[in-house]
Amino acid sequence: MTDTQGPAVLDRDGLNALVAELVAQGRTVIGPTVRDGAVVLAELESADDLPFGWGVELDAGRYRLVRRTDGAAFAHSAGPQSWKNFLHPARQRLWSADRTPSGGVDFTADEPAAPSYAFLGVRPCDLRAIAIQDRVLTGGRYEDTGYARRRTGAFLIAAECTEPGATCFCVSTGGGPAADPGYDLALTEVDGRFLVRVGSEAGGELLARLPHSAADEGTERAAHAAVDAARDRMGRALPPVDVRALLAGSADAERWDDVAERCLTCGNCTMVCPTCFCVTTEEVTDLTGDHTERWQRWDSCFDLDFSYLHGGPVRASARSRYRQWLTHKLSTWHDQFDSSGCVGCGRCISWCPVGIDITEEVTALAAEAGTGPTASADPRTES
Amino acid sequence: MTNLPVPYRVVARRPETADTVTLRLEPVADALGDFAPGQFAMVHCFGRGEIPVSVSSVQSTGGLAHTVRAVGAVSAGLCEARTAEVVGIRGPFGTGWELERARGRDVVVVAGGIGLAPLRPLILRALAEPEAYGRVNVLIGARTPADLIGREEVAGWRTAYTGVTVDRPDEDWRGDVGLVTDLLGRAHLTPSDAWGFVCGPEPMIRATARELVARGMPPDRIRVSLERNMRCATGHCGHCQLGPLLLCRDGPVVDWQRAEPLLSVREL
Numbered sequence: 063m064t065d066t067q068g069p070a071v072l073d074r075d076g077l078n079a080l081v082a083e084l085v086a087q088g089r090t091v092i093g094p095t096v097r098d099g100a101v102v103l104a105e106l107e108s109a110d111d112l113p114f115g116w117g118v119e120l121d122a123g124r125y126r127l128v129r130r131t132d133g134a135a136f137a138h139s140a141g142p143q144s145w146k147n148f149l150h151p152a153r154q155r156l157w158s159a160d161r162t163p164s165g166g167v168d169f170t171a172d173e174p175a176a177p178s179y180a181f182l183g184v185r186p187c188d189l190r191a192i193a194i195q196d197r198v199l200t201g202g203r204y205e206d207t208g209y210a211r212r213r214t215g216a217f218l219i220a221a222e223c224t225e226p227g228a229t230c231f232c233v234s235t236g237g238g239p240a241a242d243p244g245y246d247l248a249l250t251e252v253d254g255r256f257l258v259r260v261g262s263e264a265g266g267e268l269l270a271r272l273p274h275s276a277a278d279e280g281t282e283r284a285a286h287a288a289v290d291a292a293r294d295r296m297g298r299a300l301p302p303v304d305v306r307a308l309l310a311g312s313a314d315a316e317r318w319d320d321v322a323e324r325c326l327t328c329g330n331c332t333m334v335c336p337t338c339f340c341v342t343t344e345e346v347t348d349l350t351g352d353h354t355e356r357w358q359r360w361d362s363c364f365d366l367d368f369s370y371l372h373g374g375p376v377r378a379s380a381r382s383r384y385r386q387w388l389t390h391k392l393s394t395w396h397d398q399f400d401s402s403g404c405v406g407c408g409r410c411i412s413w414c415p416v417g418i419d420i421t422e423e424v425t426a427l428a429a430e431a432g433t434g435p436t437a438s439a440d441p442r443t444e445s
Numbered sequence: 446m447t448n449l450p451v452p453y454r455v456v457a458r459r460p461e462t463a464d465t466v467t468l469r470l471e472p473v474a475d476a477l478g479d480f481a482p483g484q485f486a487m488v489h490c491f492g493r494g495e496i497p498v499s500v501s502s503v504q505s506t507g508g509l510a511h512t513v514r515a516v517g518a519v520s521a522g523l524c525e526a527r528t529a530e531v532v533g534i535r536g537p538f539g540t541g542w543e544l545e546r547a548r549g550r551d552v553v554v555v556a557g558g559i560g561l562a563p564l565r566p567l568i569l570r571a572l573a574e575p576e577a578y579g580r581v582n583v584l585i586g587a588r589t590p591a592d593l594i595g596r597e598e599v600a601g602w603r604t605a606y607t608g609v610t611v612d613r614p615d616e617d618w619r620g621d622v623g624l625v626t627d628l629l630g631r632a633h634l635t636p637s638d639a640w641g642f643v644c645g646p647e648p649m650i651r652a653t654a655r656e657l658v659a660r661g662m663p664p665d666r667i668r669v670s671l672e673r674n675m676r677c678a679t680g681h682c683g684h685c686q687l688g689p690l691l692l693c694r695d696g697p698v699v700d701w702q703r704a705e706p707l708l709s710v711r712e713l
């Protein structure tokens with residue numbers, strides 16, 4: 063295995079070689095790049111496409127690119143997309159059916175070969191989000207075969223966080239800015255160089271093909287220090303209470319009426335969330351009427367149709383839909399899939415058009431339940 | 446296979462009421478695995494879509510029956526399906542009634558409207574093994590006499606007690622009028638030592654289960670079948686959540702002990 067490989071260091075040329083080698087292997091390399099005023103995830107042709115020298119300024123309902131003087135590649139936090147855009151795409155055909163001349167129906171599964179993905183710059187929170195979607199979509203009794211096809215063999219290169227954003231709160235969800243196992247390679251950026259840790263055999267093999275040096279003690283120490291410091295610089299935090307139990311007991315809270323007055327039920331939070339997996343299906347028929355297709359697309363629990371039963375939606379009020387979303391994320395997800403549904407990436411906070419802040423809502427619920435700090439306390443100062 | 450429908454042919458079609466039809470299906474080639482009473486299939490109507498429907502009959506030959514009420518595009522399309530037409534079936538999905546747990550005890554089955562359909566295979570199993578169960582009671586309620594399904598078959602069931610009641614009688618109705626819970630007093634059972642199986646509209650399920658508990662039946666011996674929007678039936682679409690439950694996986698049949706606190710939260 064990889065135990066002979068201690069941490070290594072890549073310089074900028076090493077990083078270039080990393081992307082070039084993955085491309086040469088026939089991989090579709092996806093990573094952060096600047097486009098349309100945001101750091102988006104898109105196919106990279108070379109490491110030059112990475113957002114060197116860009117950072118982001120985040121707040122509730124706010125996302126803005128800012129220039130950095132240090133030229134860092136991974137000093138931005140979560141953007142509008144996540145890896146689910148690739149692993150669990152917004153639209154896909156599930157199967158099609160054709161009438162046969164003899165009056166039968168043939169059903170055909172849609173199983174296109176998936177691209178061989180390499181994801182570069184996976185944040186520790188997003189690595190956890192991928193693990194959560196793995197559990198939901200492939201860990202139960204039935205497997206989402208499309209997801210499994212895209213996920214199996216995807217090569218994951220984590221980028222640890224040294225520059226958390228103002229909407230980040232991964233530490234208070236039980237995570238942190240250091241990458242948990244699950245990656246093939248993990249990078250930590252220190253002054254234009256990258257400390258590399260190997261997490262899998264495939265990762266070790268790739269590293270061996272790149273120009274690299276063994277990690278010196280100074281680089282290792284600097285990398286650890288930067289990640290440790292990030293841990294203490296989270297922009298936000300969930301209140302230090304048993305959030306799962308709090309939400310399980312908050313069905314009748316008055317706070318839901320308060321948030322319902324602000325929430326537009328637009329569903330943006332569910333679209334940007336890296337763990338939200340809900341989908342709906344559509345039947346698409348061609349003009350002959352002899353061919354029909356079953357399509358799947360992302361859906362949102364904020365949509366009225368989501369809970370539709372003939373006669374009307376089960377969750378008609380905005381109150382009940384926001385409650386469903388937040389309670390699912392932080393409480394019933396544990397019941398259903400043995401983990402939380404939130405990794406604290408902060409996307410839902412930045413991309414909410416009216417700036418609704420999940421940490422602030424939970425803090426208010428805790429205050430109402432009498433378990434948390436007083437309602438006037440600023441959640442941002444809690445840890 | 447759970448993701449791709451398997452073709453089944455309609456071999457018989459029986460109208461039950463003005464808007465409800467029972468389709469008997471046989472596999473065109475290979476059959477799916479055995480369905481247990483209470484479980485459901487995703488039934489695909491060509492060009493219309495796919496909906497969850499419980500099995501109203503399970504045959505050892507691999508044949509199935511579904512009783513469908515036309516309430517929208519897909520269910521109406523299935524109700525119009527003719528003999529020899531092919532539909533797509535995925536399944537079996539979800540929990541069953543688990544009638545076996547009631548062995549040796551009295552049984553009361555309470556059905557509201559089309560809710561009798563998913564209970565039918567359970568009733569037939571209980572009646573096929575009279576020595577295995579105590580007294581079997583079947584209570585049926587419907588809005589009007591025209592909404593009662595399977596009347597002839599019901600009349601032939603050899604139960605300890607079968608009661609049928611309607612909310613609104615017509616001129617010819619000579620039977621009971623009122624809520625299905627009103628029939629409970631006539632059932633032959635010792636509630637504290639019996640099992641209840643309930644299916645129907647949610648308000649009816651609630652009223653019935655509460656009445657059974659009031660009469661002394663333990664909440665964990667009452668099994669109810671619940672309905673929520675379902676798109677995939679494999680636990681991946683998120684639509685069938687009822688609080689902590691995914692009803693395609695943890696339901697549709699749930700113990701009342703589990704269901705009661707969830708159904709008492711509005712808009713959960």
Ligand SMILES: Cc1cc2nc3c(=O)[nH]c(=O)nc-3n(C[C@H](O)[C@H](O)[C@H](O)COP(=O)(O)OP(=O)(O)OC[C@H]3O[C@@H](n4cnc5c(N)ncnc54)[C@H](O)[C@@H]3O)c2cc1C
Nearest residue numbers: 372493494496497498499512513514517518519520673697
């Ligand atoms: C476990 C379970 C068991 C059930 N058992 C039975 C049973 O035994 N018998 C029975 O009659 N019913 C049963 N039902 C209820 C049945 O599934 C619904 O009545 C049915 O889904 C209604 O679908 P519909 O399209 O006909 O009607 P609608 O109410 O119009 O549609 C329901 C949903 O389907 C969507 N939809 C409608 N048309 C289309 C379309 N063309 N393409 C894509 N989406 C569409 C709608 O947007 C909506 O979300 C059961 C439900 C569950 C959950």
Ligand code: SF4
Nearest residue numbers: 335404405407408410
């Ligand atoms: S709920 Fe918000 S903070 Fe949590 S994982 Fe989803 S988008 Fe990120």
Ligand code: SF4
Nearest residue numbers: 325326328329331414
């Ligand atoms: S919380 Fe914000 S992003 Fe989510 S539905 Fe409401 S308004 Fe939209």
